[in-house]
Amino acid sequence: MDSWVRFNAQSQAKERVLRAAQYACMLLGYTLSKSKAASELHRTISDLEAHMSLTRKLLRLGNSVEALQAAKRTIHLSDSVLRLCLTISHLNRAMYFACDNVLWAGKTGLVSKLDQRKWSQRSFRYYLFALILNLTRDMYELCLLLDSEARHRSAKSAPPPVSDGSTLPADHLCSPAVAPPLAWLRRRLRQVLTVLHGNPPLLLDLLKNGCDIFIPLDRLGIYPTSPGFVGTCGLLSSVLSILTIVQPWLKLKP
Template sequence: MMESWVRFSARSQAKERVFRAAQYACTLLGYTLQKGGARAELLNTIKQLEAHMSLTRKLMRLGNSAEALEAAKRTVHLSDCVLRLCITVAHLNRAMYFACDNVLWAGKTGLLPELDQNKWSQRSFRYYLFALILNLTRDAYEIRLLMERESRSSSAKSFTSSPSPLTPSPENRGEFPLTPSPSSVLSPLPPLPMISARLNKHFQLLITVLRNNPPLLLDLLKNLCDVFIPLDRLGLYPTGSGFVGACGLTSSILSILTIVHPWLKLKP
């Protein structure tokens, strides 16, 4: 029964992403029209449309808690302890977020008229924020692992391609050099240029890793965009409806891309 419900929820995920994109597009449009001095009637229409989109999305997410729990059961057996902790706890927080969202849907539809909607909304956004922080931690961990691997690979290639100073060559007349020549001794770099060189090297390494791993890049961008939504809703880092709408629309489009092209979805 649980597996059947999970499959049903997976089918509605694409539609929910489309409605999410439409909802945040309405948020961004309403902000733009308000700045442009649009009529109050038009702004009210946009806000009502956004509210309807939000309510429809909550209806589509009624079974997502079960899907998140099933995902947590799958990731609890991962061999990497950091990935196991981050991904499993993130799925559990998503399950709690969806559960709070379902209660909030019941309150908005009148099934629970005495429900404190503001309290449950704040509670759901807290679970959502914690899940996103764990997802970003997972992304940072995977980036660090890939950067270390890329660095070791580059060092190995440069070591094999450059001749050893102890190897006889025409330049040293077939003899082994006993002492390094003065030109081969590198003078120590000043602190500031040394730090700049290291930062530039790390930055180039980061660009290489993200360019070679599109699923990781998309997941990082999506989580970075999403994290501003609960931060704004909880009042921790207010950014305004325009910025929230742009972030939500961008992350929704990225999510739709991972559904249309499954190879772009970060695994596990």
């Protein structure tokens, strides 16, 4: 099984490039349809997008095994929140890839009379659950970093010791009045941006999952958008995924 996982990992970069090209075709096709371009060119772009989608499904054959292996690793994490989010996310990804494999078999004619719409909806539901858990993990890690930053700031601004070795009470210091909500929100946003700027892997993962989640929301009809918006989100998340493959240190661990 380990050898299969290593072999399967070699096709991930190709699948990411094809994914970027597929969503670029979706965005281009939407742009052509809005500009009333030649229908023949629009049809060619749509066919190319469909072929790329089918090729990606072929490259994802066996990805369920990799997702199950990842779940076996994360189930031993010491942090209970990360253990829960990551393990269940990997299990949902395994089910998503399994449904995707069935869809590939149906589209290629290996399985006749397959209800492709039902299996597509089922796969996107698993995909959506996995992304929600991934975003929950990202927000949890962001909260941990913000708490750590707050403790570091409070330690630096601790009351100075007085002559007898004790410390001045907090209310002895000249502290400003309670900040209005807008000022507090502005300060909090600045802290979030500072923490994310200092942690590129978390920032990239948050952006990637934030872009990806609109894809199943649109396909499931929960939050319908447009092919142009879905294509833009898919293209951005694919570029970010390629970046983490090219620069492994940018991939969020575990």
